Amino acid sequence: MTAVTTGGPANRKRGRTRGGMSRNAGSDVRAAYLFIAPAVIGFLVFVGYPLIRSFYLALTKYNGLTDPVFVGLGNFRRLFTTDPAFWPALRATGYLVLLYVPLSLILGLALAMFCNQRFAGVRVVRTLAYLPVVLPAVATITLWKFILDPQVGLMNTILDRLGLPTSLWLQSSTMSMPSVVLVMLWGVGGTMIIFLAALQSVPTELYEAAKVDGAGPWSVFFRITMPMISPIMLLQVILQTTAALQTFNQPKILTNGGPGFSTKVLMLSIYENGFPTLGRIPQLGYASAQVWVLFVIIIAVIALTAKFSSLWTYSDSTSD
Amino acid sequence: MRIVVKRTIGVTALACAGLLTATACSGGSDGGSSDGPVTVKVMTWESAETNAAIKKALADFKDDNVKVELLETPSGQYGDKLASLTQAKQLPDLFWCGNDTEQQYTSQGLLVDWADKLNNGDGDFKADKFVPSAIENWKTADGQMGGLPSLMNTYGVWYNADAFTAAGIPLPKAGWTWDDMYAAAAKLANKNGAKYGLVADQLTGPDGPFTMSMYSVSAGGAPFTDNVNHPTKAEADDKYKEGVEKLTAAIKNGSVAPPGYDAANVQSLFAAGKVPMTFGGQWLAAGFQTDKPKIKYGFAPFPQVQTPTTLYDSVGICTPQYTKDQDATYKVLQYINTKVWDAVLPASPVAPPAYTPAQTSYFDALTKAQQQTVVDTVKADLSAEKTVGVRFTTQWASQVGDLTTANYQPILSGKKPITDLPAYVDKINGLIKQGS
Numbered sequence: 239m240t241a242v243t244t245g246g247p248a249n250r251k252r253g254r255t256r257g258g259m260s261r262n263a264g265s266d267v268r269a270a271y272l273f274i275a276p277a278v279i280g281f282l283v284f285v286g287y288p289l290i291r292s293f294y295l296a297l298t299k300y301n302g303l304t305d306p307v308f309v310g311l312g313n314f315r316r317l318f319t320t321d322p323a324f325w326p327a328l329r330a331t332g333y334l335v336l337l338y339v340p341l342s343l344i345l346g347l348a349l350a351m352f353c354n355q356r357f358a359g360v361r362v363v364r365t366l367a368y369l370p371v372v373l374p375a376v377a378t379i380t381l382w383k384f385i386l387d388p389q390v391g392l393m394n395t396i397l398d399r400l401g402l403p404t405s406l407w408l409q410s411s412t413m414s415m416p417s418v419v420l421v422m423l424w425g426v427g428g429t430m431i432i433f434l435a436a437l438q439s440v441p442t443e444l445y446e447a448a449k450v451d452g453a454g455p456w457s458v459f460f461r462i463t464m465p466m467i468s469p470i471m472l473l474q475v476i477l478q479t480t481a482a483l484q485t486f487n488q489p490k491i492l493t494n495g496g497p498g499f500s501t502k503v504l505m506l507s508i509y510e511n512g513f514p515t516l517g518r519i520p521q522l523g524y525a526s527a528q529v530w531v532l533f534v535i536i537i538a539v540i541a542l543t544a545k546f547s548s549l550w551t552y553s554d555s556t557s558d
Numbered sequence: 559m560r561i562v563v564k565r566t567i568g569v570t571a572l573a574c575a576g577l578l579t580a581t582a583c584s585g586g587s588d589g590g591s592s593d594g595p596v597t598v599k600v601m602t603w604e605s606a607e608t609n610a611a612i613k614k615a616l617a618d619f620k621d622d623n624v625k626v627e628l629l630e631t632p633s634g635q636y637g638d639k640l641a642s643l644t645q646a647k648q649l650p651d652l653f654w655c656g657n658d659t660e661q662q663y664t665s666q667g668l669l670v671d672w673a674d675k676l677n678n679g680d681g682d683f684k685a686d687k688f689v690p691s692a693i694e695n696w697k698t699a700d701g702q703m704g705g706l707p708s709l710m711n712t713y714g715v716w717y718n719a720d721a722f723t724a725a726g727i728p729l730p731k732a733g734w735t736w737d738d739m740y741a742a743a744a745k746l747a748n749k750n751g752a753k754y755g756l757v758a759d760q761l762t763g764p765d766g767p768f769t770m771s772m773y774s775v776s777a778g779g780a781p782f783t784d785n786v787n788h789p790t791k792a793e794a795d796d797k798y799k800e801g802v803e804k805l806t807a808a809i810k811n812g813s814v815a816p817p818g819y820d821a822a823n824v825q826s827l828f829a830a831g832k833v834p835m836t837f838g839g840q841w842l843a844a845g846f847q848t849d850k851p852k853i854k855y856g857f858a859p860f861p862q863v864q865t866p867t868t869l870y871d872s873v874g875i876c877t878p879q880y881t882k883d884q885d886a887t888y889k890v891l892q893y894i895n896t897k898v899w900d901a902v903l904p905a906s907p908v909a910p911p912a913y914t915p916a917q918t919s920y921f922d923a924l925t926k927a928q929q930q931t932v933v934d935t936v937k938a939d940l941s942a943e944k945t946v947g948v949r950f951t952t953q954w955a956s957q958v959g960d961l962t963t964a965n966y967q968p969i970l971s972g973k974k975p976i977t978d979l980p981a982y983v984d985k986i987n988g989l990i991k992q993g994s
Contacts, residue, residue, distance in 0.1 A: 301953075302645045303666050322964035387823070389753055389832060409818055497818020498963055511956070516637030517658035518956045
């Protein structure tokens with residue numbers, strides 16, 4: 239940022255410091271530190287400290303009412319050996335990720351490709367596709383809960399009128415998670431908009447050359463579009479997986495984790511232990527241990543995705 | 559420039575420190591200055607309308623040395639609010655609390671023990687004027703009372719009288735049996751837009767094992783646990799098993815809603831005639847007075863096998879240890895229990911007061927609203943000889959919910975055999991042992 243010179247009349251004029259740094263340069267450095275200080279302080283206060291504190295709490299029995307009591311790895315032992323909700327929560331989280339991430343990527347890309355065409359009203363279609371993202375999530379999820387109500391909901395009413403089989407949707411242990419994922423996919427416009435930007439950055443001459451060579455639409459998609467947007471695809475895989483692992487709103491509002499443990503994802507379990515219903519004592523130490531397990535899982539998934547990304551992402555080495 | 563920056567930082571830091579100090583000083587219970595009247599702060603979980611009625615009633619509290627202030631707090635997320643205020647040691651002098659909160663907070667030494675004042679105080683405001691089961695359950699193992707019960711929760715079966723009449727089934731009334739109930743549910747299921755004949759979240763949800771105690775105790779057997787506040791054991795004897803088997807059969811034949819049924823809308827579905835029978839508390843009566851159901855309805859006591867048995871539960875008012883003036887706080891607590899309900903309940907008869915002399919206004923309001931079945935059932939519940947607790951109130955109670963979801967509910971759904979019941983009970987006993 240600041241060029242520190244060691245000689246020349248200009249420096250003599252400004253005056254030199256003992257370390258060879260000009261007084262002005264030193265002042266610039268201090269100003270730079272001052273400017274980055276809010277971000278650094280913010281990080282330390284709102285990320286660094288809570289991270290360290292939560293790790294400490296994960297090693298304690300702490301209810302928020304009395305002082306924490308150190309229990310070592312006791313919380314982790316309980317998690318992995320005796321908690322009847324932990325493994326089902328991990329299973330539910332994994333199932334949600336496996337269902338949601340591929341579907342959101344496929345649907346997002348398909349929508350983006352559709353919106354990348356030139357036709358009358360394309361802007362309206364793009365706006366409509368993105369609209370669910372800007373609507374308040376809680377309101378739309380609550381609306382979906384009414385739609386999927388098995389007794390008086392719109393979905394079953396329509397299916398019934400059409401003579402199609404109805405479902406218990408959110409109240410069925412087999413259909414509850416697909417229903418939750420269906421509601422999550424309502425917000426796929428966010429994925430679409432990033433893919434759309436990626437598609438629009440693919441050089442048109444590549445498509446023109448492919449056309450000249452007589453390439454069909456599938457060849458164009460798999461040999462030009464996909465390789466060119468693969469870095470964005472990698473980004474999307476990481477973003478969507480991370481978001482899916484931390485899903486909370488939809489299961490909380492739609493099913494509260496039920497029926498049974500079928501939609502009780504890890505975030506919901508963490509919330510219920512940390513902030514239980516009225517009359518229950520919080521288990522903040524235990525919830526912190528769960529947070530750290532989730533943190534490790536997210537880091538591991540990102541690391542694995544990044545490690546194997548070179549197998550399927552295209553990088554233009556000549557661009558350096 | 560540097561001096562200006564330094565000065566700005568200094569001023570900002572001072573301002574921040576000042577703000578933080580001011581914030582820290584302004585919250586929490588304020589005992590008032592040493593020479594002025596003491597301010598007693600009250601926080602409820604009631605709706606804005608009920609709070610307005612409480613505020614109006616509190617305005618009539620006259621004491622030169624005591625001022626009462628009702629905190630204007632939204633009723634939602636009371637649990638989160640309570641947890642935050644507890645952690646910040648900023649709880650108001652009097653706050654609405656459940657029996658479980660009272661038990662847990664008292665065991666942590668967070669609440670004022672009113673046992674001595676209640677047993678040895680002046681006047682009529684004594685323990686023997688309260689509903690006995692409420693007083694008994696608000697005592698900790700060592701006899702402390704970290705709060706006083708204020709309102710009773712009684713439970714029973716809400717039924718759609720029109721649906722019963724149309725199906726030619728006698729209306730539920732005191733003395734009806736569990737078999738009567740399941741038979742009625744079977745006849746009412748899949749009729750007139752009703753999928754199930756009975757929706758009973760209390761039987762099939764996380765508190766289900768405790769509610770099932772009503773069956774075993776009524777049949778002369780043992781309850782699921784000997785004491786919800788200070789349990790020493792859990793058990794499922796033959797009578798209890800019989801109750802579970804009957805419920806499982808009713809779920810299997812589709813007459814009772816299975817575990818996992820979302821009971822959030824059950825009140826509106828009942829009012830719309832789409833749920834013919836549901837377990838519920840007496841407080842629904844207050845809602846039905848304002849949002850009148852389309853159907854003719856009634857409220858019956860729980861069914862029995864041999865002897866009438868019901869659930870008990872109550873809510874109350876607690877005081878943190880750090881309240882500044884215990885005498886002043888107790889005066890206001892006494893005023894709320896003896897006078898405030900008289901002003902609040904006629905407009906919204908939500909629950910009978912635990913302080914028995916104050917119950918008249920509640921029953922008068924229900925009688926005036928022609929809710930006679932509610933009056934009869936609530937009175938029967940309050941005088942019931944055999945009662946069972948609704949759930950554990952212990953520190954580790956939240957872990958029971960997960961065990962129930964993993965082990966008990968699958969038995970009801972038919973996904974696990976009834977022979978797995980002892981294994982579930984063993985796990986609960988493990989928790990009890992660990993907790994004690």
